Amino acid sequence: MGISNLIFALCVGAAAFLFGKNVIKIKRNIMLGRDIDRSDRSSERWKTMARVALGQSKMVVRPVAGFLHILVYLGFVIINIEVLEIVIDGLLGTHRVFAFMGGFYDFLIGSFEILALLVLVSCVIFLIRRNVVQIKRFVMKEMDGWPKTDANLILIFEILLMSAFLLMQGADLTLQKLGAAHYIQAGAYPVSSFLASLFDGMSMEAVLGFERGFWWFHILGILGFLNYLPYSKHFHIILAFPNTYYSKLEPKGAFTNMESVTKEVQMMMDPNADSFAAPAEGVADEEPQRFGAKDVNDLNWVQLMNAYSCTECGRCTSECPANQTGKLLSPRKIMMDTRDRLEEYGANLDAKEKNPDDGKYLLDNYITREELWACTSCNACTQACPLNIDPLSIILDMRRYLVMEESAAPTELNTMFTNVENNGAPWQFSAMDRLNWKDEA
Amino acid sequence: MENTTRIQVPTMAEMMAKGESPDVLFWVGCAGSFDDRAKKITKAFVKILNHLDYKFAVLGTEESCSGDPAKRAGNEFLFQMQAMANIEVMNAYEVKRIVTTCPHCFNTLKNEYPELGGHFEVIHHTQMLQSLIDEGRLTVDGGVYKGKKITFHDPCYLGRANEVYQAPRSLIQNLDAELVEMKRCKSRGFCCGAGGAQMFKEPEKGSKDVNIERTEEALETKPDIIATGCPFCNTMMTDGVKNKEKEEQVKVLDLAEMIATAKDL
Structure with a gap:
């Protein structure tokens, strides 16, 4: 144990602490949402998670992006085994502590290198798709500014991390060949052996310096990246799992029936009900809930978790019939707006002197009515989402607010409501003529 | 007759x-x-x-x-x-x-x-x-539809919403017709524009109406008939075909109509 181990331990500790703090804050924000029961059918939920998150089943609907994403995802998951070794080495002052595994260790290190190269190449292709080819869903209006920067930062981060890993390996291999003390002869180097020539002719001290430099850059980079996640759309790598676990299992066409409405309708239809009866004990003290959603705290926690899970890939928007025909609505923007407003709402809560009420709402300040009314409820967005995010449920809840709290539906829809109410059909036909068709020629 | x-x-x-x-x-x-x-x-x-x-x-x-x-x-x-x-x-x-x-x-x-x-x-x-055909209670042959090129527009609330993709397609095949798929079909089918109460209001401002976009896609398959299984999709696609002035060449029909006609009912 030396001073460097102590510094390392402090870095890991600080990174873990900071990350934990931010995760707790995100969890707090998500739990600001209304309750919704998704505790049922756990085996079906595990299967959904295994298929959609772990198995990436919806990613491969688009084969190019899907394939590259699987490479990055596999790289991320598998190379993390190497991070475990690095952390142990860093804490104990050992070097390649897993080397005792012999041939299996060689296999592991060799595959990490190949994966690292594949991740690197994939990320370069991703950068090209975003910035050179400019695929439409990556350059739409809602991606201007931070979302675009965020996406590029993530890719650059990963390229740097993978480069540092491979250079570190190359330097290590050189040191092994030079017979440096402490550098045990272990591992396979299918990629970095080509990089080792960079260190040819350098003194052992210089190579040692590089090796340590890349080692520190790599691990501090990972800790830094970890702490970048809560501020980034890249948080999806964590929330993908709970988000798919808690996703809707009912057929896509099944929309929730609002319980609060059921009670009132039953009361209206029950001839024996006393609508003037005093509410039951305790009920009167509760603040009545808004019908539908005006702000983020009117949404349920699954919808809020959806917002934090969204990685802004835009597949929803690129399949949305309203968006594809030039309307303002973009399901991805619905999710981004929900997250942005929730972050703002949470920040207001944290600034104790300030009431969370800042006179702003998700409706109008973020999502306009024009966007909401353009939706055809066709479920193309929910089908397209690789993480089972449900923008449609948010659109519906906001329409419910507009109609039931503000009576602010478009005029033609109000006419339709009146017709359904009076004639039992959305058009102005008499209910008594409903069977006339059978006698028409 | x-x-x-x-x-x-x-x-x-x-x-x-x-x-x-x-x-x-x-x-x-x-x-x-x-x-x-x-x-x-x-x-x-x-x-x-x-x-x-x-x-x-x-x-x-x-x-x-x-x-x-x-x-x-x-x-x-x-x-x-x-x-x-x-x-x-x-x-x-x-x-x-x-x-x-x-x-x-x-x-x-x-x-x-x-x-x-x-x-x-x-x-x-x-x-x-389809199940009546499977049970042998209903028999159909192609009749006037034999060899016709037919594309099926998936209604969102039948397809994605409830994952019924096969039954309407089987019916088309039972009519001895050639089923041609649009680029966006089945779970990736493109809406006709009527759902979500859009049928009863004017669309929001945009570059195109949804039904026109979908009709263009259907017409790309060069069909004789655009088949569907929803009265609203039927209206939207019929309007789209009229807008493209193709109503002489391309009919928009429900599968029930096609079965009834094929059986000369």
């Missing part, structure tokens, strides 16, 4: 008066009852049922809007009032099984009524027709 045999459409009330109960309730829906184009689909389906002597009944004037457009537009009160009234009527008649030619009614009755007390087996007419 117009078939002049009158269709037989018993109501639940008439059945009950005779002490009988039907094997299936045909839920006609608002479009099927009032819209001139959709009424043809309704009658075609009834002709098939009559032809098979299938014991069915309709609610007639006791049927009311399922509440789908109200719900999708955000009017949950109106939806639940409609739903509960309909459920009360159907439970009073002890309805067990429902068939409907409208995917919106199909979806609502099947998925949203149970929680409100309406537990029925609900099927779409394309599913019923």
